[in-house]
Amino acid sequence: MRSFVELDTLIGRVPFEVVSDLRVIDTGRGSEALYRDKLPALLTSLAERARVASIEASSAIEGIVVESRERADLILRGEHVSLRDRSEQELAGYRAALDYLYREDWKPLNVGLVLHLHRLLFSYTDVPGGGFKTTENVVVDRLPDGTHVKRFTPVAAARTPWYMEELVGRYTAASREDRHHPVLLVGLFALDLLTIHPFLDGNGRIARALTNALLQDGGYEVTRYVSLESSIAASADTYHEALQGSTAGWHEGAHDPWPWLRYFVEVVRGSYDQFQRATTTARSAGSKQDRVRLYVRRHAPSSFRIADVRAALPGVSDATIRLALDALRAEGAVQVDGTGRSATWHRVG
Template identity: 85%
Template sequence: MRSFVDLDGLVGRVPFDVVGDLRVIDTGRGSEALYRDKLPALLTSLAQRARVASIEASSAIEGIVVESRERADVILSGEPVTLRDRSEQELAGYRAALDYLYQGDWRPLNMGLVLHLHRLLFSFTDVPGGGFKTSENVVVDRLPDGTHVKRFTPVSAAKTPAFVDELVARYSAATREDRHHPVLLVGLFALDLLTIHPFLDGNGRITRALTNALLEDSGYEVTRYVSLESSIAASADRYYDALQGSTTAWHDGDHDPWPWLRYFVHVVRGTYDEFQRATDTARAAGSKKERVQLYVRDHAPASFRMADIRAALPGVSDATIRNALDVLRAEGVVNVDGTGRNAAWNRVGSQL
């Protein structure tokens, strides 16, 4: 909320390095519609991977890790399953919150949405979700020697509902006015929500989920195809350092947003870089990938392995074969049993 009181004063002059990252982001945004038309199967495959990566990475940042790949896959599929422990419950909760936003019917942004996402996040646990904190909390970092240091003091429990309500109102007004870059506004919203820290638990995950939704709502859909949470998890130290740099004097409205915004914008730019690499690779390998897809559709046995494709199509890399198989699986043409090179691929509907 504090970041939106004087937007012109805080972000009226954008540093040159941030301008450069924003240019890359806007160029990438312009290519999204093109790839939706030309590479729909690839985008479907990327979206499926990004969903899984986002749920796992955002949970892992908070120390929530499921014991095996197989268990995580079952939980993230949404199929009915008995959840064995708190980590599995919270992984399922973040899946529910993120999927709710991905469905696209979450608008408008309001305090009720924030509370609903928190309710979903803890819907599989015994912890009551969907309510703001009722006691005070302090955000601390645990140092390697085991000591703790206070990172910042959040807004008091008594003031939290009013601060969240005002943050939503000010962010919505700023987006309507369209005077500042949308990615900067989303970054400031995330900074303020993290600093308000409206819940006793789940603040980071709720903020990261909303960040995806607000970027997409502003026309930046890349987080559907490349996991923003994975990028944050891979740069966790810089994430916390940037927050530390921008929360100082936040309560007085005299904070410096640029440590956080530099980090945030650069991470968003990185997702577009990764998206571009994926689409470039797909286009470059298009003819070979099409050969793989044609072979699988018309010539491969009903059940086959990657080695069969290698033998039939010499010169096609394993990466291209895997990419083609992922696309065919996303289209429902094939399914797979097992993992790795010995996985058995089956054409859907074929008689074995």
């Protein structure tokens, strides 16, 4: 909420390097419609891979990891499986929250939506979700030597509902006024949500899930095809340093948003760079067997059938697919269970 009180003063002067990244982001946004028309199968494949990567990465940031690859795949596909432990339960919960935001009817943004996402996040656990914190919390970082240091003090529990209503209302008004770049507004929303820290657990995952949804709502759909959470997980130290740099003085309305916004915009720009590389590679692929090999190595789910490859690569025959898969199997890149059309192929490594 604090970041939206004096918005023109706070982000009225955008640093040059941020302006440069925003130009790249807007150029990438402009090309998304072209790729939807020209490479629909590739985008479908990228979207499924990004969904899986986002669920796993956002969970892993919080230390939630399912060791069994096979069980993780079942959970991520939403198949019926008895969840054995807290990690599996929370992985399933983040899948439910993220999948809800993939629906077209999740809008509009309001406090009820935030609470519903939190309820979904913990829907497979014994932890009651869907309610704001009722006791005070402090955000700490664990140092390499095992000691803990306070990063910041969130909003008091009694004031949290008011701050959340203000945040949603001010973000919505700022978006409607269209005076500032949408990516900057989404970044500020995430910053304030993380600083308010409205829940005892799950704040980071809720913020990252909503970040995806709000970027897409603003027309920046790259997070459908490239996992923003994976980029954050790969730069976790920088992520926390940027947050710490922008939360100092937040309660007094004297914070500097640019450490966080620089980081956030750079991550979004990196997602468009990854998207550009994926689409360029797909368009420049050589023979049909090369296209199959590229798809299997980079875009196919970890387990798939020939019919899945056929659907992703229109115009490539089953015979060509089999030849490419046989070559990949000889290289040790894939394994197969069964024979014929019902055979299931598994990517190795």
